[in-house]
Amino acid sequence: MASDKTTAPEAVVVRFAGDSGDGMQLTGGQFTLSTALAGNDLATFPDFPAEIRAPQGTLFGVSAFQINFGSTAIETAGDAPDVLVAMNPAALKVNLAALKPGGLIIADTGEFTKRNLDKAKYDANPLEGDGLAKWDVLAFDISELTLEAVKPFGLGKKEALRCKNMWTLGLALWMFDRPREPIHDWLKQKFAKAPELADANIAALDAGHAYGETAEISGPLKQVHVDPVASEPGLYRTITGAESISLGLVAGAQLAELPMFFGGYPITPASAILHHLARLKEFDVQTFQAEDEIAAICSAIGASYAGQLGVTSSSGPGIALKGEAMGLAIMTELPLVIVNSQRGGPSTGLPTKTEQSDLYQAIYGRNGDAPMPVIAARSPADAFECAIEACRIAVEYMTPVMLLTDGYIANAAEPWKVPNPADYRPFPAKFLTEKNAKNAEGEDELLPFARDEKGARPWIKPGTPGLMHRIGGIEKAQGTGHIDYSPDNHQAMTDARKSKVDGVANSIPDQDVCLGNESGKLVLVGWGSTYGPIHQAVRRARKRGLDVSHVHVRNVWPLPKNLGDLLKGFDKVLVPEMNAGQFKTVLRDQYLVDAQPLTKTSGQPFAIAEIEDAICDALGEPRPSQIGGEVDVNETQLPSPEAANP
Amino acid sequence: MNDMTPVQTTLKDWETDQEVRWCPGCGDYAILKAVQRTLPQLNADPAKTVFVSGIGCSSRFPYYVESYGFHTIHGRAPAFVTGIKLANPELDVWMVTGDGDGMSIGGNHTMHILRRNIDVQILLFNNEIYGLTKGQYSPTSRQGTKSPSAPGGSIDRPAQPCAFALGSGARFVARGFDVSKNLPDVLKAAHAHRGAAFVEIFQNCIVYNKDVFNDFAAPKGAEDQQLWLEDGQPMLFAKGTKGLARDVENMTLKVVDVVDGDWEGAGVMVHDVKNRTLAHMLVELPFGPFPMALGVIYDDPRPAYDAVVAEEMSKARTAKAGNLGALLSKGQTWTVDGTAQDPI
Numbered sequence: 008m009a010s011d012k013t014t015a016p017e018a019v020v021v022r023f024a025g026d027s028g029d030g031m032q033l034t035g036g037q038f039t040l041s042t043a044l045a046g047n048d049l050a051t052f053p054d055f056p057a058e059i060r061a062p063q064g065t066l067f068g069v070s071a072f073q074i075n076f077g078s079t080a081i082e083t084a085g086d087a088p089d090v091l092v093a094m095n096p097a098a099l100k101v102n103l104a105a106l107k108p109g110g111l112i113i114a115d116t117g118e119f120t121k122r123n124l125d126k127a128k129y130d131a132n133p134l135e136g137d138g139l140a141k142w143d144v145l146a147f148d149i150s151e152l153t154l155e156a157v158k159p160f161g162l163g164k165k166e167a168l169r170c171k172n173m174w175t176l177g178l179a180l181w182m183f184d185r186p187r188e189p190i191h192d193w194l195k196q197k198f199a200k201a202p203e204l205a206d207a208n209i210a211a212l213d214a215g216h217a218y219g220e221t222a223e224i225s226g227p228l229k230q231v232h233v234d235p236v237a238s239e240p241g242l243y244r245t246i247t248g249a250e251s252i253s254l255g256l257v258a259g260a261q262l263a264e265l266p267m268f269f270g271g272y273p274i275t276p277a278s279a280i281l282h283h284l285a286r287l288k289e290f291d292v293q294t295f296q297a298e299d300e301i302a303a304i305c306s307a308i309g310a311s312y313a314g315q316l317g318v319t320s321s322s323g324p325g326i327a328l329k330g331e332a333m334g335l336a337i338m339t340e341l342p343l344v345i346v347n348s349q350r351g352g353p354s355t356g357l358p359t360k361t362e363q364s365d366l367y368q369a370i371y372g373r374n375g376d377a378p379m380p381v382i383a384a385r386s387p388a389d390a391f392e393c394a395i396e397a398c399r400i401a402v403e404y405m406t407p408v409m410l411l412t413d414g415y416i417a418n419a420a421e422p423w424k425v426p427n428p429a430d431y432r433p434f435p436a437k438f439l440t441e442k443n444a445k446n447a448e449g450e451d452e453l454l455p456f457a458r459d460e461k462g463a464r465p466w467i468k469p470g471t472p473g474l475m476h477r478i479g480g481i482e483k484a485q486g487t488g489h490i491d492y493s494p495d496n497h498q499a500m501t502d503a504r505k506s507k508v509d510g511v512a513n514s515i516p517d518q519d520v521c522l523g524n525e526s527g528k529l530v531l532v533g534w535g536s537t538y539g540p541i542h543q544a545v546r547r548a549r550k551r552g553l554d555v556s557h558v559h560v561r562n563v564w565p566l567p568k569n570l571g572d573l574l575k576g577f578d579k580v581l582v583p584e585m586n587a588g589q590f591k592t593v594l595r596d597q598y599l600v601d602a603q604p605l606t607k608t609s610g611q612p613f614a615i616a617e618i619e620d621a622i623c624d625a626l627g628e629p630r631p632s633q634i635g636g637e638v639d640v641n642e643t644q645l646p647s648p649e650a651a652n653p
Numbered sequence: 654m655n656d657m658t659p660v661q662t663t664l665k666d667w668e669t670d671q672e673v674r675w676c677p678g679c680g681d682y683a684i685l686k687a688v689q690r691t692l693p694q695l696n697a698d699p700a701k702t703v704f705v706s707g708i709g710c711s712s713r714f715p716y717y718v719e720s721y722g723f724h725t726i727h728g729r730a731p732a733f734v735t736g737i738k739l740a741n742p743e744l745d746v747w748m749v750t751g752d753g754d755g756m757s758i759g760g761n762h763t764m765h766i767l768r769r770n771i772d773v774q775i776l777l778f779n780n781e782i783y784g785l786t787k788g789q790y791s792p793t794s795r796q797g798t799k800s801p802s803a804p805g806g807s808i809d810r811p812a813q814p815c816a817f818a819l820g821s822g823a824r825f826v827a828r829g830f831d832v833s834k835n836l837p838d839v840l841k842a843a844h845a846h847r848g849a850a851f852v853e854i855f856q857n858c859i860v861y862n863k864d865v866f867n868d869f870a871a872p873k874g875a876e877d878q879q880l881w882l883e884d885g886q887p888m889l890f891a892k893g894t895k896g897l898a899r900d901v902e903n904m905t906l907k908v909v910d911v912v913d914g915d916w917e918g919a920g921v922m923v924h925d926v927k928n929r930t931l932a933h934m935l936v937e938l939p940f941g942p943f944p945m946a947l948g949v950i951y952d953d954p955r956p957a958y959d960a961v962v963a964e965e966m967s968k969a970r971t972a973k974a975g976n977l978g979a980l981l982s983k984g985q986t987w988t989v990d991g992t993a994q995d996p997i
C-alpha cells in the first residue's frame with residue numbers, strides 16, 4: 008500500500024509486531040473484530056513465542072499478529088504484509104524480510120533506544136540510515152504520544168505505556184476507516200472494575216485515531232477504504248478454530264442426544280478447547296482436568312462406557328501418550344472423539360508453531376491392527392462441521408474418531424456465518440435395553456458384540472437391568488464378547504473391526520474437486536489447514552491459464568470411495584503438506600498413484616507463492632517471478648471459487 | 654457406595670459362567686469368594702454394580718463377577734473409574750488393582766483418584782510380585798527379593814501402599830488379607846464409606862512369591878501378629894496380652910504388655926478411625942517389632958468429587974438450559990443482507 012495508491016485495494020495485509028509484553032495479540036484481535044464488523048472477509052495468523060514472558064526487547068520475544076482482509080474471499084493470512092507495525096527494533100528486525108517492497112513501516116521511535124537496538128543486535132538505528140529505502144517509513148514517538156494522551160488519568164509510567172497498543176490500534180482504525188465505538192465498548196467491559204484504565208485506554212485509542220487525521224496532510228500515511236465483501240446473507244461472527252471445535256462438539260453431542268464428557272490435560276495449542284468447554288455446563292458438558300493425557304482419555308472412555316459422549320483433546324506429545332487407550336476404545340468398540348491440535352514435532356518440538364506431521368500417528372500410530380476414522384479440518388469455520396461429523400461417526404459406528412486440526416487453525420480467526428442447529432440431521436444414540444438374541448434353547452441371550460448393518464455393536468450402559476456383561480482389551484469372542492484367543496476368532500474380529508471402519512466411507516460424501524476440472528494435467532491434493540494457500544495458488548495459476556485443480560480431503564481415513572479414480576484422471580498429483588510427505592505416502596499406498604510431495608516444516612504456513620511456484624515447476628511452466636515479477640495485490644484474491652473456475 | 658434399592662441376591666448370583674483362570678491355590682480365589690459373599694450382604698444390585706480393573710492376575714477379577722465389568726489397561730483403572738463415576742454417580746463401582754498395576758505403572762492415577770476422592774472401593778491385591786508377567790519383583794517387593802529380573806535379589810526399597818494412600822489424601826484406608834475371615838467386614842466398611850476407600854489386601858501368589866505373608870497371614874498360628882483395629886476399641890493383639898500405647902517421648906507408638914486384661918492400666922490407646930496422625934503411625938509400623946495393623950485404619954469421609962460435580966452440573970442445568978442457537982451467535986455479530994454489509 009504505497010503512498011501513490013489511489014484505488015481501493017481488494018485486500019490488505021497488516022502485521023502488528025512487538026514485544027510479547029506489548030499486547031500485540033490483543034491489538035490484532037480487536038482489529039480483527041473491527042474488520043469483521045466492517046464487512047470484510049479476513050484471515051488471521053497469530054504468531055507468538057513459546058515463552059510466556061520472554062525477556063523484553065529480544066528477538067525471540069517478538070510476538071506478531073497478521074491479518075489479511077479484503078472485499079473478496081480471503082483464505083490465507085496473506086504472504087507478505089503491506090503494512091508492518093513495529094513496536095520496537097526487535098520486531099522490525101524479525102519481520103522486515105516479510106514486508107512487501109513498497110510497503111509501509113510504522114515504527115515507535117520511542118523504543119529505538121541504544122539498549123533496545125543492542126538487544127535486537129542492530130549496530131546502528133535502522134530508522135536513520137537508508138537501509139529501509141525499499142519501503143515507506145513512518146517513524147514517530149508513539150510512546151511519548153501515548154504518555155501525553157493518558158496524562159490526565161494519573162497512571163504510573165509503566166502502566167501508561169501499556170496503552171501504547173491501543174494508541175496504535177487507534178491509528179490503524181483511522182487508516183482503514185473503522186468505527187471506534189465497538190472497541191470503546193470492549194474496553195469499558197474489559198476494565199469494568201478499573202474505570203480509570205478504561206478511560207486511559209480509550210483516550211490512547213482516540214489519540215492514535217486523531218493523529219492519523221491530522222498527519223494525513225503529508226507523508227506516507229493515507230486513509231484506505233476496503234469495501235465489504237459480498238457474502239451470503241445471514242448472521243456472522245468471527246471464530247477461531249478452537250472455539251469452532253468446541254461449539255461443534257457441543258452441537259455434535261446434542262445431535263447425538265448425549266451429555267458430553269471432556270477429559271483433557273493442558274497443552275499448547277489444545278488447551279483452548281478445554282477452556283471453552285469448561286464454561287458450558289448448562290449444555291450438559293462436563294469437563295475434567297485429568298492428571299495427564301492418559302487419564303484424560305481413559306476417563307473419557309470410562310464416560311463413554313457409562314453412556315455419555317467421551318471426548319479428549321491434546322497435541323502431538325499428549326496424543327502419543329493416549330495411544331494405548333485408543334487401542335482399548337477400538338477393541339471395546341466404544342464411541343470417543345479425540346481432537347489433535349497438531350504442532351511442530353517430534354517431541355516437544357515447536358509448541359506454538361503449526362505443522363501437520365501427526366498424520367501417520369493418527370492413521371497408523373497404535374499397536375496391533377487398530378483402524379480408526381480420521382477427519383481433518385481445513386479452516387476455523389470448517390472445524391465446526393468436522394467436529395459434528397466426528398461425533399456422528401463415533402456414535403453411529405461405535406468407534407473412536409480422531410479429529411485433526413493444527414496450531415494455525417486453532418488460533419486463527421475468520422468470519423463465520425452462524426449456522427442454524429436445526430439444519431443438521433440428528434443422529435440420536437441408541438442404548439440396548441433388552442437382550443438382543445436367542446440361544447440354541449430359544450432363550451433370550453445378550454450378545455454385546457453382535458453387529459448391526461454398519462458393523463457396529465450395541466451400546467450398553469451399566470445400570471441397565473439384566474444386561475450385565477464384561478468387556479476389556481483382551482480379544483473377545485464374536486457375539487458374546489467372552490475372552491477368546493482362538494486363531495479363527497482373532498482373524499474374524501480383526502476383519503470385523505477393519506470392515507466396520509472401512510465402511511465409514513459409505514456414509515461420507517464422494518470427494519469433490521473444490522477448484523478446477525475433474526481431470527487434467529495436474530491436481531493438488533491437500534488436507535487440513537493448507538486449504539487456503541493451495542486454493543489461492545490454484546486460482547492464480549488457473550487465472551493464468553494453467554491446467555490445475557484442487558482437491559481437499561476431509562476424511563483422511565477411511566478415504567472417500569471415489570478418490571482413487573479421481574486422482575487417476577490427472578497426469579500429475581502434487582501433495583502440499585506441512586510435514587515431510589505423509590499424506591503423499593498414504594495416497595501412494597492406497598492407490599498406487601505417483602503422488603509427489605511438496606513439503607514445508609518451518610513452523611509457518613505455506614505462502615501462496617510457494618505453492619504457485621511448485622505448480623509451475625510441475626507443469627514445466629515459468630514461475631511468475633520469471634515472467635514479470637510479482638502478482639499484483641489485487642490478483643491474490645479472486646472472487647468466489649465457482650466464478651474462478653475457467 | 655451409593656443409596657441403592659436393596660436387592661436380594663445370593664453368592665451364586667454373583668458368579669459368572671466363565672472359567673476362573675488363576676493358578677490353583679492362588680490367594681485371588683479367596684478374595685473373590687469374600688467379595689461374592691459380601692455383595693449379597695450389602696444388598697447390592699448386580700445391574701448397578703461395576704467392577705473395573707487394570708492388568709495383572711488380580712485384574713482378571715471382573716470376568717468372574719456377575720455384574721458390569723471393565724478390564725481396562727495396565728495401571729489406568731482409576732482414570733476409567735473417574736470417568737464412569739462422573740458420567741453416572743449412581744453406579745456402585747469397585748476397582749481391582751495389583752501392586753504393579755496400582756503402585757508402579759498406575760501410581761500416578763492411584764494418587765489422583767485418592768486425592769480427588771472419587772466414590773469407589775479400591776481393592777489393591779498386594780502379592781509383592783508381578784504375577785501375570787511371571788514373577789518379576791514389584792514396587793512392594795521386599796529388598797532382596799530374588800526374581801528373574803533381579804537374580805541377585807532386588808535392591809530397591811519397597812513402597813508401602815497404605816502410607817502412599819494416606820500421603821495422597823485418602824480418607825479411608827484399610828487392610829486385610831486373602832484368607833482372613835474378617836475380610837468381608839473390611840469390605841463392608843469400605844463400601845459404607847462415601848468417597849475413595851482404599852483397601853490393601855495381602856494376597857498369596859503361590860507360584861512366584863509363595864507364603865511371604867505367613868508371618869502374620871498363615872492360616873494357623875500367626876494370629877498373634879495380627880492387630881485387628883476397631884473404632885473405639887483398645888488396640889490389643891496376641892489374645893489381649895499386648896497392646897499399642899503412646900511413646901510420647903519419641904512421638905510414636907510402642908508395644909506394651911497387658912496383664913490380666915488391664916489395658917487401661919497398661920496405657921493402651923483406643924483406636925480412633927478419624928485420627929489421621931494415628932493412621933500415619935499405624936501404616937508405618939515396622940512389622941516384626943510390631944504386629945501387622947489390619948482392619949479399618951482410617952475412615953473420615955469428605956465430600957466425594959463426583960458428588961460435588963454432579964451437584965454443580967445439576968445446578969447449572971436447572972439454572973438455565975443451554976440454548977445452542979444462542980451460544981453459536983454469542984459475542985459480537987453482524988448481519989449481511991443482500992450483498993451489502995450492515996455493521997452494527
Ligand SMILES: Cc1ncc(C[n+]2csc(CCOP(=O)(O)OP(=O)(O)O)c2C)c(N)n1
Pocket residue numbers: 708709710711712727750751752753754755778780782783784785786791
Ligand atoms: C503397558 C503395559 N506394560 C506392561 C504390561 C505387562 N504387564 C501385565 S501385568 C503386569 C504386572 C502385574 O503385576 P500386578 O499389578 O502386581 O498384578 P498381579 O499379576 O501380581 O496380580 C505387567 C508388567 C502390560 N500389560 N501393559
Ligand code: SF4
Pocket residue numbers: 674675676678679680681710711780784785857858859860861
Ligand atoms: S501367578 Fe500368582 S497371582 Fe497369578 S494366578 Fe498364579 S498364583 Fe495367582
Ligand SMILES: [Mg+2]
Pocket residue numbers: 709751752753778779780781782783784791
Ligand atoms: Mg502383584
